[in-house]
Amino acid sequence: MRRPSSLSKSLPRLTPSRNSTIAESPPIIRIENGTFYRKYPSATDQNAASNPAIFPGLTWSLPSKAMGDTKQQHWAILGPSNAGKTTFFDIIRGQHLCIPPAARSFPYLSTKKVEIRDSRYRNILRAIQHVSFDGERGGVGKSGTRGAYLSARYESRREATDFSVMDFLRGNTDLNPSEEQAGKDVNDQSLDKVISELKLEALVNMPIGNLSNGQTRRTRIARALLGKPMVLLLDEPFMGLDPPTMTTLSHLLYSLAQASSPRLILALRPQDSLPDWITHVIHLGSNFQVIYQGSKDLVGLGDTEEEAKKRNLIGTVSLTRVDVPKHVIPQRGLTKAYHNEPIRSLPGSNHSFQQSEPTQSREGIPLVDADVPVFANEALVEMQDVRVRYGDKEILGSWQQKIEGLSKNGLSWTVRRGERWGVFGPNGSGKTTLLSLICSDHPQAYSLPVKVFGRGRLPQPGLPGISIFDIQSRIGQSSPEIHAFFPRSLSIRQTLENAWADTFLGTPRLKYENDVTVDTCLRWFEAELNPAFTPLTTSFVTKVWKSDKGFPNSIDWADNLRFGDAPFSAQRVALFIRAIIKKPDLVVLDEAFSGMDDRVRDKCMLFLTWGETKSFGVLLNRNEHVKRRFVYNTPPQLLSESIFEGLSKDQALICVSHVKEEVPGVVRQWMSLPEAGTGKAARFGRFPGPLEGHGNGWDEVWGL
DSSP states (O other), rough: OOOOOHHHHHHHOOOOOOHHEEEEEEESSEEEEEESSSSOOOOOSSOGGGGEEEEEEEEEESSSSSTTTTTOOOOOEEEESSSSHHHHHHHHHOOSSSEEGGGOOOOGGGHHHHHHHHHGSSSSSHHHHEOOOEEEEEEESSTTTSSSSSSGGGSOOTTTOOHHHHHHHHHHHOOOOOOTTTTTTTTTHHHHHHHHHTGGGGGGGGGGGGGHHHHHHHHHHHHHHHTTTTTEEEEEEETTTOOHHHHHHHHHHHHHHHHHHEEEEEEOTTTTTTOOOOOEEEEOSSSSEEEEEEHHHHOOOOHHHHHHHTTTTSSSOOOOSSOSSSEOOOOOOOEOOOOOOOOOOOOOOOOOOOOOOBBOOOSOSSSSSOOOOOOOOOOEEEEEEEOOEEEEEEEEEEEEEEEEEEEEEEEEEETTOOEEEEEETTTTSSSHHHHHHHHHHHHHEEEEEETTTOSSSSSSSTTTOOOHHHHHEEEEEHHHHHHHHHHSSBBBOOOOOOOGGGTTTTTOOHHHHHHHHHHHHHHHTTHHOTTOOOOHHHHHHHHHHHHSSSSOOTTTHHHHGGGGGGHHHHHHHHHHHHHHOOSEEEEEEEEETTTHHHHHHHHHHHHHHHGGGGEEEEEETTOOOOEEEEEEEOGGGSHHHHHHHOTTOEEEEEESSSSGGGGGGTOOOOEEOTTSSSSSOEEEEOSSSSSOOOOHHHHHTTTO
């Protein structure tokens, strides 16, 4: 690994001496000039790309305790999507082949002190635990507690495997546990403390499969803490949490970090806030490369390259935020760094370098809507006095709502064609339950006064009921639940084509124009979907602009790359495309952008709004530094045979998110659900333009 020479002297040496603190307390993890592979490299390998070196020449260590006058080290792994944050965690836990084998070791775990404390820490996977939220099947703890199908979590019948939150926290999730195993590892005092700090009191008797996404995340973190690991690896722990829970969790992690019980290492995206208690960072670039490692105070996150050079922070490797590349040009909607070819102008654009106050959102939407007449279009979703109960417990609609001056019990809500709704509320407020009623995944959709596309699930006088297949053929949905159950054996192309199928493994009914649309999306999002994508050079793209032949790039990779083998961010992008690709009447995006870094997220939002008709460009000043990103009309040469456009006036959108930046700029109407059981009513409102242009809009949503 290449390392800035100015920093090499400050890195701690791992060679112990007789009187050193390191000799008395060796590091928990030590990696010295190690290179890693997913399978053993062979001299006969014909294609090195199939087994690339991972973090070549990596040197890093995690001290077991503070040395001398230095403070205890608390690390964070920073990097954009597909940079290798989860892979780095795998390496820390002893996975992947290390060359040479002795380059990776765990000296502290072999000491007599650890054996006296708890001999089970000799097991690396016990001492170093990883909490990931990558949408893999199996739900909480990958123990199969999530259910076998989407609607299982809403059914009233309790199966033998419907373990409660308390069962899960105590580790009692085996059908035939031994007497010695059942709950023995969990201390009651520790259990009560974790339940209180993570606000799980009201959930302890609830089946795991009934938890919301945010509740599931808190439960998994709680279970990991009860295992008392020596080191806890948290992969994007704040993703999917509402602001109050995020604040609570941040305080809890801070207290754990202060006590070093356990030692915490976080994996964060570039746009995520870096906790103040983090002392050291590892900054990852593309292709499993470490840009920088060391003290957080020396990184200068957000510095330009020139500022970093003045502070002697870098040599030949840039320490600027990896999501802000040095040279950027538009290429089929991409905002991507290219190979050593700086540009001073953008073909096809007349934008000046003069800076001014932004008048548009990041998707190119005016920040203030023009006065346009509002029409009462066809109702796609109609709910009247809806209340969802499980026994005596009300999950949704436990309030009185005023409708035309009259107070009515439950939720009344209508979504019409052309409307763009945002649905907000704390974890457990019923957002996912609400969407399950619309998509007919919830059994109570049959009995409650819910109409979808003008019909209820059961027949009414003079009106037939609507089938599940009719509903799903007219709704495009992306959610963590779909991610958890989506077949990992399908290729990326099959994932997109699945939008035209009745079930996850059904045969899609495709026409020629559907194939063209799939090809368009695969080319447009190749950089985000294909891990082996190679950026095109500026000169090549300029030649394409000047010709009328379009891009000759092949998309065979989409037939060979399985959904399960794609990185987490790529999976989320594929499911987002699947939700919008067939132009359904209703698009439902439930935390669809979580897990993406800001560049990928913004590109998806641009595509949602405009399709392929608009692309991102970045203005460069005379010194070739990025000044401002803008949206411009995609050159005709880059458009596909059948142009894919964004949301139309006949489509409706429902978006669920806990993060302001993950709310598309097209959202105007909003509904904020109260915390379940409080009796407070749902609140409704309207944004006067894109949310990013109205700072108090987010506070209004959360009642602040």
